[in-house]
């Protein structure tokens with residue numbers, strides 16, 4: 306009798322539940338799943354790789370390329386890899402949940418500075434993450450659980466910020482950042498929007514080489530931004546994916562974060578070694594929480610560890626081990642700073658060559674922003690329509706917002722790129 310009831314219950318459940326009914330008829334349980342849009346940047350790389358035109362240009366993906374358009378493994382990274390692999394003690398054991406201690410401790414010193422009061426007073430928590438994206442995600446989860454508030458990202462920002470923070474169940478808003486008229490920072494509008502945001506909001510800031518605009522606040526503008534955040538008790542959330550890539554100087558690129566720490570803020574800062582060490586696929590990153598008091602460090606660490614355990618168990622080891630060797634060895638660290646200058650210097654040279662080519666071609670408009678902007682990206686100001694023509698007519702792949710990764714340019718293709726840009730500016734509205 307009991308089993309007959311159970312069968313009746315089950316069949317009525319099946320008829321009222323469309324997913325269960327689909328299962329019973331042999332269809333997939335996932336027929337109701339709609340197609341998600343492709344990732345715009347990875348999709349561009351795919352289109353570029355499918356294109357057979359010899360002179361195709363990929364300025365979509367934010368990854369460094371050398372003069373031959375090829376990925377560059379930094380010589381210091383090769384050196385550290387060899388040292389690691391030849392070490393008889395090298396193994397593939399799990400890292401602790403919070404990662405490799407010499408790596409995350411060195412990462413904290415790299416971003417805050419070894420003389421930072423927060424470092425000396427031990428009022429920080431560092432934890433290794435799955436690169437910069439993992440740091441942003443873990444930071445979002447931590448704030449969602451322990452300091453929930455509306456979160457404001459710049460308009461525009463790295464596209465993934467929206468998805469990551471939504472996924473972390475935070476309410477995402479934007480503040481103005483880019484002024485299309487000046488092709489620079491919309492400071493007044495930005496400050497007004499930050500003033501209008503509810504007290505205690507979370508504000509996401511790019512400390513250097515803003516993605517996608519390449520426009521960074523000046524030191525004086527950072528002071529004004531910090532003053533508004535203080536007045537409004539907002540919480541700064543720094544996403545630092547390009548330390549050393551903007552100016553070639555690791556300390557200079559960290560100066561906004563350090564200024565906020567000096568001003569006494571509690572804050573979060575995410576670091577990525579994708580670009581500055583070229584460890585893209587190794588997923589080496591760090592999340593640091595700067596606190597007002599060392600007394601809360603154990604509790605904050607324990608909760609970050611708990612969140613990380615539930616999300617990924619423990620972070621990947623190889624990239625962190627490579628980075629740790631470089632960060633903690635004086636000679637290798639010096640070699641790294643020299644190689645960083647090679648990358649940032651080549652990008653600056655490409656900016657100048659592109660600028661000069663456009664001036665020589667007398668391309669309508671002003672092009673100073675190409676050399677004024679900093680880091681890997683340049684916001685050209687091209688419209689979606691113009692971007693479409695760049696792709697179709699010239700086989701040049703850039704994102705719809707007109708952003709180019711300057712690292713995709715080199716001596717052989719910069720002129721072709723400039724000519725394509727010149728044509729669309731003249732002929733496509």
Ligand SMILES: Cc1ncc(COP(=O)(O)O)c(C=O)c1O
Pocket residue numbers: 367435436437438439441463511516544545546576577578579585590
């Ligand atoms: C602003 C910003 N944050 C975070 C990341 C994350 O990079 P990754 O996860 O490769 O470290 C990127 C990469 O493009 C970025 O531009």
